[in-house]
Amino acid sequence: MNVTEASFTSNFWNLWIIVLTVANILACWWLIRWTSKPRPGESETGETTGHKWDETLAEYNNPLPRWWLWLFYLTIWFSMVYLALYPGLGTYRGLLNWTQVGEYEQEVKTADEKFGPLFAKFAATPVAQLATDPDALKVGERLFINYCAGCHGSDAGGVPGFPNLRDGDWLYGGEPEMILTSILDGRTGAMPPWGAILGDKGVDEVTAYVVTLSGRQADETLASAGKTAFASYCVACHGDDGKGKTEMGAPNLTDSIWLYGGSPGVIRQSIMNGRNGKMPSHRDFLGEDKAHLLATYVYSLSLK
Amino acid sequence: MQHSPTAAKTPAASPEAEDNEEVLYAKHAKVYPREVEGIFANLRLLGVTVLLGLFYGIAWLPWDGRQAVLLDLPARKFYIFGLTFWPQDFFFFAWLLVIAALSLFFFTALAGRLWCGYACPQTVWTELFLWIERKVEGTRNQQIKRDKAGLTTAKFRVKAVKHTLWLALSLYTGFTFVGYFTPIRELSISMTQFSLGPWETFWVLFYGFATYGNAGWLREQVCIYMCPYARFQSAMFDNDTLVISYDSDRGDPRGSRKRGVDPVSAGLGDCVDCTLCVQVCPTGIDIRDGLQYQCIGCAACIDACDQVMDKMEYPHGLIRYTTENTMAGLHTHLLRPRIIMYMIVLAALTFGLVYEISQRIPLELDIIRDRNSLYRETPQGLVENVYTLKLINMGEQTQSFRLSVSGLEGMELSLDSPIIEIPSGEVRSLPISARVDPVVLDRTSNTIEFTLQAVDDPNLSRTETARFLGPVTR
Numbered sequence: 001m002n003v004t005e006a007s008f009t010s011n012f013w014n015l016w017i018i019v020l021t022v023a024n025i026l027a028c029w030w031l032i033r034w035t036s037k038p039r040p041g042e043s044e045t046g047e048t049t050g051h052k053w054d055e056t057l058a059e060y061n062n063p064l065p066r067w068w069l070w071l072f073y074l075t076i077w078f079s080m081v082y083l084a085l086y087p088g089l090g091t092y093r094g095l096l097n098w099t100q101v102g103e104y105e106q107e108v109k110t111a112d113e114k115f116g117p118l119f120a121k122f123a124a125t126p127v128a129q130l131a132t133d134p135d136a137l138k139v140g141e142r143l144f145i146n147y148c149a150g151c152h153g154s155d156a157g158g159v160p161g162f163p164n165l166r167d168g169d170w171l172y173g174g175e176p177e178m179i180l181t182s183i184l185d186g187r188t189g190a191m192p193p194w195g196a197i198l199g200d201k202g203v204d205e206v207t208a209y210v211v212t213l214s215g216r217q218a219d220e221t222l223a224s225a226g227k228t229a230f231a232s233y234c235v236a237c238h239g240d241d242g243k244g245k246t247e248m249g250a251p252n253l254t255d256s257i258w259l260y261g262g263s264p265g266v267i268r269q270s271i272m273n274g275r276n277g278k279m280p281s282h283r284d285f286l287g288e289d290k291a292h293l294l295a296t297y298v299y300s301l302s303l304k
Numbered sequence: 305m306q307h308s309p310t311a312a313k314t315p316a317a318s319p320e321a322e323d324n325e326e327v328l329y330a331k332h333a334k335v336y337p338r339e340v341e342g343i344f345a346n347l348r349l350l351g352v353t354v355l356l357g358l359f360y361g362i363a364w365l366p367w368d369g370r371q372a373v374l375l376d377l378p379a380r381k382f383y384i385f386g387l388t389f390w391p392q393d394f395f396f397f398a399w400l401l402v403i404a405a406l407s408l409f410f411f412t413a414l415a416g417r418l419w420c421g422y423a424c425p426q427t428v429w430t431e432l433f434l435w436i437e438r439k440v441e442g443t444r445n446q447q448i449k450r451d452k453a454g455l456t457t458a459k460f461r462v463k464a465v466k467h468t469l470w471l472a473l474s475l476y477t478g479f480t481f482v483g484y485f486t487p488i489r490e491l492s493i494s495m496t497q498f499s500l501g502p503w504e505t506f507w508v509l510f511y512g513f514a515t516y517g518n519a520g521w522l523r524e525q526v527c528i529y530m531c532p533y534a535r536f537q538s539a540m541f542d543n544d545t546l547v548i549s550y551d552s553d554r555g556d557p558r559g560s561r562k563r564g565v566d567p568v569s570a571g572l573g574d575c576v577d578c579t580l581c582v583q584v585c586p587t588g589i590d591i592r593d594g595l596q597y598q599c600i601g602c603a604a605c606i607d608a609c610d611q612v613m614d615k616m617e618y619p620h621g622l623i624r625y626t627t628e629n630t631m632a633g634l635h636t637h638l639l640r641p642r643i644i645m646y647m648i649v650l651a652a653l654t655f656g657l658v659y660e661i662s663q664r665i666p667l668e669l670d671i672i673r674d675r676n677s678l679y680r681e682t683p684q685g686l687v688e689n690v691y692t693l694k695l696i697n698m699g700e701q702t703q704s705f706r707l708s709v710s711g712l713e714g715m716e717l718s719l720d721s722p723i724i725e726i727p728s729g730e731v732r733s734l735p736i737s738a739r740v741d742p743v744v745l746d747r748t749s750n751t752i753e754f755t756l757q758a759v760d761d762p763n764l765s766r767t768e769t770a771r772f773l774g775p776v777t778r
Contacts, residue, residue, distance in 0.1 A: 036328050045328075057538070063330035065525055145692060145733055150676060154692040154735035155718060159677040256683055304720075 014090035021089055025079055032072045119289035127176035127292065131300040140297025143290055147282070156301055160261055161277065166301040169257045173246040174302055180295040182279060184288065189249045189277030191270060194233065198271070202229055207268040213242045213253045214262065249277075334451070335524055335588035337434060338444040338580070342607025344421075351422040352431045360476075363483040368700075375485050381729065387661070388729070390698050392668055396661060403653050410646035412537055414638070415546040415625065417601035420534070426526050427600065429477070429519035430586065433470060440466040444583060470520045471512070478512030524587040528598050535597065543628040544636050548603055550581075550592040550623045551631070558592075563616060574618050581605035581623060591623055667705075668696035669756045669766040678773045686739040687774040693734040695756060697726040704759040707734075711752035712772060715740040723759060738772060745774045 043049050048058045086094040093099075122136045130136045145154055151162040158164035163171060172178050172187055195203055208218040209226030230242070237250035244252035251259055259277070260270050282291055365372035367385055374383045382389040389396065411418045420427060441447045441462055450459055482504055483491050494500050500508070518526055527534050541547070555575035561567065567574060575592070582590045584604040589596050591605045609623040627636045674690040682688050697703055704725045709715050718737045726732050738752065750772045758764035 038328060063328050065529060066329045066331050068529065069329040141735070142733060145735060149674070149692070149735070153676055153690045154672075154674050155690045155737045156735075157680065157688065157690060157737060159680060162676070 016090075018090040018092075021083065025076060028072075029076055032069070032076075036069060116289070119287075119293060122296075123289040123292040127180065127296045127299055130292075130296045131176075131303060133296075136293060136296055137300055140293040140300075143286075143294050144297050147286065148294065156298065161259065161275075163259055164257070165298050166304070167257060168302050169252070169255065170246065170302075171244075171249045171251055171259070174299070176295060176299050178246070179298050180291060183286075183291045183294055183298075184281065184283045186281035187249055187277070187279040189275070189279075191250075191275040193272065193274035195272040197233070198229060202226075203268060203272050206230055206234070206271055207264055210242070210253055210267055210271070211264050214256060215254075218264070332525065333588075335586065336444045336447050336583075337586040337604070338583040338608075339438060340584040340604045340607045342610060344603035345607050348422050348427075348431065348602065352428050355423060355428050356432065360480055363480050363488045371487050371489075373484060374487060377485055388666070388698060388700065390668070390696070392696075392698075393664070396657065396664075399653070399657050399660075403650065403657065406646065406650050406653065408533070409540055410643070410650055412540040413542065413545055413642055413646060415601075416541065416548070417534075417537060417599070420527065420600035421602035424600075426518060426523075426531070427586075427602065429515060430523050432473070433519040433523075434586075436469050436473070437466060440469065467520075470516055474516035474520075475508065475512040477515045478508040478510065481511045482507045524598070524600075527587060527600050534600075538597070542640075542642065543632075543634075544638065544640055546625045546627055546638075547595055548591060548599060548601055548606060548623065549595065549626050549628075549631055550575075550605075551621070551626075552592070555592070555622050574613070574616075574622050576612060576616060578612055580608040580612060584608045595628075665764060665766065666698035666700075667756065667758070667764055667766050668694070668698060669754060669768045670694040670696075671754060671768050671770045673771060679775070681742075682739060685742075687742045687745065688737045688739045689772050689774070690735070690737045691754075691770060693732075693736055693754065695724065695726055695732040695734060697728055697730055697732075699764070700728055702727045703761075703764070705756050706759055708755050708757075709738055709752055710755065711769075712740045712750055713744045715752065715772075740772070740774070742774055742777050745776055748776055749773055 038045075043061045045061055045063055047061055049061050052058055083089050084094070085096045086098050088094070118139075122130060122133075122139065125133070125136075144152075144156065148156070152158050152165055153162075156165040168174065170178070171189065172182050194206070198206060205222045205226035206229050207226070208222035209224075209230050211218040212223050230238075231240075234242075237248045238244050238253055239250075242253040244250045251257075256262065258266075260266055260275055286294070362373050363371070367383075370383060372383070372385050376382065380391050382393075408419060437447070441450065450462065453459065479491065479495065480488070485507075486504060491500075491504065494504075495508075522530075552573075555573045557571065557573050558575040558577040559570070559572045560576055560578070561570055561572060581592070582588075582605075584607070585591070586602060586604065587598045587600060589598045591599065603625070606623050606625070610620045613620050613622060629636045670693070672692045672694070674692070677690070680688050693707075695705065695707075697705075702725065704723050706722050707717065707719065707724055708722065709717055716739050718739070724732070724734070751769050752772045753767050753769050755765065755767045757766075
């Protein structure tokens with residue numbers, strides 16, 4: 001029993017399970033002994049039991065074979081050996097130290113040994129070169145459907161909040177190394193909330209200016225006021241021209257691609273409350289070789 | 305069902321048993337079935353030879369560069385001669401099991417335990433083991449005498465030879481069985497090089513041990529104590545079912561007599577009470593006690609009794625296949641509604657299975673709609689839904705297929721080329737988006753149909769429906 005368990009629970013349930021298990025085994029043993037002796041009032045061996053089915057079908061009270069009785073005792077022996085080897089008696093871990101997690105890890109290890117060399121072979125080729133290898137892309141596609149499609153979609157087309165990976169527009173840069181870094185180490189795209197600083201009116205103004213950046217019409221008074229605020233608060237990340245900076249993961253605001261949505265209302269929401277985008281790190285989870293294949297696949301999508 | 309109440313009887317516990325337990329749990333008394341010759345023994349020999357020949361032989365049969373019958377569990381592909389089945393075809397297997405169960409009902413209603421007496425693996429392997437036992441240990445009487453005597457070198461040698469032969473045959477049986485699941489030629493090579501995998505070793509030993517234990521030691525006890533079919537067969541019997549019966553009207557009173565003595569004047573029936581019918585019985589019962597659940601319908605007692613009748617110059621059939629109705633002096637209808645119904649259903653199901661398999665399309669199309677979004681709009685204003693298609697070519701050849709979609713006007717798929725080549729036996733995952741101008745959507749949830757059709761064979765085609773979600777424009 002480890003410290004965490006001990007500090008949260010008493011020893012009662014541990015003992016309870018042990019007592020129940022042992023008592024049940026003993027009860028089984030007693031039951032076999034008890035029922036293997038004839039009792040008064042029972043029909044004798046060789047006589048019919050007295051029951052009749054379908055008018056004439058009778059059954060003799062015949063003995064079971066001896067080895068049948070041994071099978072019952074065998075199950076008791078089996079359970080005792082099992083309980084000694086495997087966890088079953090309360091928190092007792094068993095002599096084999098078997099755990100489900102251990103079993104899982106063992107299977108992952110076996111799979112890694114089997115498929116590892118295959119991934120390693122592909123990992124030796126640079127991404128840009130590997131992106132023309134149809135076999136590598138096939139493997140990459142399967143990995144993508146397994147690990148990435150949940151957020152980015154099976155076709156890598158993205159959904160609001162999770163970027164489209166096939167449109168050639170990149171938050172952190174579309175070079176193979178950048179893609180690989182995004183997969184291995186993850187990304188945190190933090191847009192701070194500006195509502196408290198700009199106030200409602202300020203947010204409306206900046207919204208109007210941002211709408212005009214992508215070539216749309218907005219209230220000119222609001223937009224020109226917003227331009228001033230943009231120059232002092234937003235340019236640090238989104239740049240003087242609003243085209244974004246890949247070092248910060250700050251999106252380009254002048255095109256028609258919007259991570260969270262491009263309607264004036266949603267833009268206003270983004271400015272007011274901020275946004276927190278999170279691409280998790282996959283270095284420990286997938287390993288570099290699989291990430292290499294994924295980067296190759298994602299890179300190949302932008303070449304189409 | 306009118307089974308005689310004198311029916312069920314197992315070898316009773318010895319009455320002088322001291323230990324109380326022995327009253328309820330009897331020590332096993334070995335049954336020594338005497339060798340028998342005759343028409344039914346020959347039928348069984350035929351059954352044993354054909355069935356064991358098929359079992360040991362088919363495993364080695366090649367077909368188109370592979371094993372003819374191979375159940376490849378890791379790859380989930382089941383090769384049966386020219387056909388390759390996938391887990392998706394499990395339906396056919398269930399169908400086959402229904403046919404098997406129905407034919408069991410049919411044959412049981414018609415002639416009792418035909419399966420048990422001539423075709424059951426338990427009977428078939430036991431016959432083979434008995435044959436070895438007789439070759440090594442001699443006749444029934446010699447076996448009984450040897451088992452009663454103390455252990456001598458000669459006895460030990462005979463027993464050792466028998467068990468060695470049994471074990472060798474059992475291991476070969478286990479090996480053959482595993483050979484249906486992992487290619488038997490490779491298996492035999494790794495077996496000779498002692499490089500079997502742990503699971504292969506386990507299953508060879510497991511099935512080898514099961515064969516040795518069941519056919520060598522347990523024998524009739526499997527039928528009496530373990531087999532559920534033995535117990536529920538009475539539900540399929542009726543008074544017109546052919547069963548093996550002793551004709552007590554003709555046979556009783558029993559008694560020995562000299563050849564040529566007129567039984568009627570001696571006050572005897574035709575049964576000379578030679579007990580040969582009991583000696584040949586593989587389950588150790590006396591058929592003269594009436595129909596019993598232990599009787600596996602092997603008809604060894606018929607063969608034995610007919611031989612005796614020949615010697616006594618009496619007519620055959622003191623023990624014979626007959627029905628309860630005939631025995632009671634009533635008319636027997638072999639072709640009765642139950643049998644006719646079974647025949648019709650069995651024929652229909654068998655025909656249906658053969659037809660369905662012949663019409664089977666070795667192509668599978670599964671559509672999984674992406675769960676991370678309902679729909680999205682492209683910069684061009686089209687509405688897009690994303691799917692992962694699983695395309696499975698279950699055929700023997702590489703095929704080119706054309707993928708198309710219908711159901712909404714002007715819908716297009718994000719495909720470089722609508723022609724997709726899939727090698728034999730490959731499962732292709734195809735992420736795909738379907739786009740349409742939202743003006744054609746008159747409801748938010750629409751049914752569309754994906755069709756996958758072989759380029760050079762229009763019959764090789766699958767169509768599956770899918771949901772397409774989008775906004776309604778008004």
